[in-house]
Amino acid sequence: METSDTIVLLLYFAVLIVVGIIGSRKSKSSEDYVLAGRRLGVFMNLGCLSAVIIGGASTLGTTSLGYQYGISGIWLVVMIGLGIMALGIFVVKKISGYKVLTISELLGKRYNNQTRLISAVVTAIYTLLITVTQIIGMGAIINVLLDWNLTFSMLLGGGIVLFYTILGGMWSVTVTDIIQFVVMTIGLFFIMLPMSLAKAGGFDHLLAELPDSYFSFTNIGVDQIFQYFLLYFFGLIVSQDIWQRVFTAKNTKTARISTASAGLYSIAYALAAAVIGMCALLVLPDLTNTQNTFASMAIAILPSGMLGIILASVCSALMSTASGGLIASATLISNDIIKEYFFPNIKDKQFITLSRITTLGLGLISIIFALWIQDILVALDVAYAILSGAIFVPLLAGLFWKKATAKGSFYSIIVSTIVILVGFAIDGLSATSPIIYGIVASVITMVSMSLLDKKTSVPVIKKGV
Template sequence: LSLLFGIVTGISIPEGILISAGIVVIYTFLGGMWAISITDFIQTIMIVLGLIVVAVLVTKDAGGVDVILASATAESFQFFPDAGFDSWINYFGAWIIIGLGSIPSQDIYQRVMSAKSEKVAVHSTYLAGGFYLTFGLLPLFIALGAKALYPELYLENKQLMLPSMVLAHGGLPVQIIFFGALISAIMSTASSGMLAPAALISENLIKPLFKDRLTDKQLLWTLRFSVLGVAILAVWMALQDSNIYELVAGASILMLVSLFVPLTTGLYWKKSSKIGAMLAMIVGMLTYLIVDSLEPEIYSHVYGLVASGIAMLIGSLLFPNKPQVNHELS
């Protein structure tokens, strides 16, 4: 978001980071999940409209869909990997980073638990998956259009390619729609990203320390101050000049190798135990970090996921949960 502020207004990146963080913190701090739901709904509409308009204009300027597709390399439409065991394992590994790594994400369960009913939650999940397969392809198509129209900009700076293209060749109405959609998407992600860890900190870490003696008002203010703390940490990370793509992928990988197996087995395997879950998280994380430092041919998070599963199996079988005693009956 700070990069967009810098492009549009000319302010420095650190100033843009502080301004953007302040905007997101204010409505997340005051409104919580309800504010995020309302803003997400409006922002999603802006995102879809902006992407459609930009895609249509890019197609028109490039001379049609055929011209754009013809400019793409053959590898752009290769759905399956090359032959070989390592290629297929890495292909699977690329899918599971977001496909499975996002499942334990707290912001997903915030939305599920906030749904009006179980039916609404289920249907919303399927609807979101459909959006991924339709509207989610528009940015990829626009990127191919950028390659056909402006090869000098293509992949020179992945984070600024589309904004630079719109500023250089789009009129003011197109710029308003595009940047409005892009800023909306970033703000939506940022607000969810701050509320999710803040909820875990206040509910799972701070609240148990007080033996459930916190009132609802006190817990609310604990959550709000947690949002502020997470925002400060996020600003510090942004000032380290980190790449957004690497941060997103890294976050999903960490959840994949540490949380996916305990969550899944806890839901569907009756013999899963607490010790097994802890071992799965620790062993999966350590295996990923160690293997990643060795730079193997197969993605390191694949080793971490397998190790997490093995640790969960062994830990649960060797250290099963103790049977709970019904004190009322005894």
């Protein structure tokens, strides 16, 4: 990269820092800090949702999968898109109107405080791992394109996200999300995709030169597609960072339109990223590390100056998801654990301070974990496996099954989490079976404990309570 590209990236980082400072002035209440005042319209809510679900794995991972498997590399992000659409169709109306900040708070009202606590812990681990994956991605992309030290690159990207998230909370995250949504859309759809196709000789040349398997939607393997379904479709429906964005919408109609639109955007994004990966196979047939497909392709086809815009667009996708995971994790810890058990009478401004301190601590932990793990897809799979296996069943049972009890919910989360972790220890972190075992264990525990429990008449929570 040329000096001009580095300047473009640094200017972009400076804009995000300024936005963080401005956002801090808008966060005058805890609802402002955590949910941006619950008053976002369709465009703002769509931008936030799209920015948070399209992260490092979506961009770098799908391009890498496109390089390896062709058009079937879309399934990771397609399942994310279908998951958020299902959230909008089946769940948003159910949860709209509840005066809660987190999934765990809703589960606490439906069941009891023990369920709220254990679900907060599990979900906070997931959201923290989401932040870790994005910091890994930022480090990798900056390292490849700027040739900066990998550790320094992670510290820089993670540090900027931590800075603006601490200062302005969801207001800063919302404004930076909109900027990042616009930048990553321009970068992928209007720069990388057309220039990749041009460099590869056009789509007709792809059809002629690539194996027929690269145009099969099942080339990646039905088992892999099923794993993505278990991880991302279920995971998106019960994801705190997504719910927190949904709660920022000004009404139910806005939230449903935004979730549906974000799902369609995700599917289009997946197709574009996979095609870029397929083009890269013709342009760069000898890549040894396919995780660097996107960055290597950008270096190969883009002129000076434009490369800096693409780097900013990738960092946009990574940073928006990182900040979403970070503030979600901090909200769970501060609202559902610290406030609930240690400072139940905390004042509003004190809660903002508590949230900032919690965000700082979790941000530092996520940077340390990113430096340790350094594999974006492995970290993402573990995060979604824990969430899908442990939280999905008790949440859906709580919303749709009146006989679900607190005891059934509490033990289903504990049993399924243990089953998933043991499954990963035995079968490996890339295995599908632990997720299946976890969901099955969760269903069996939830149903059996609820039916055996004498307290079967758990009242359905009232909206606004």
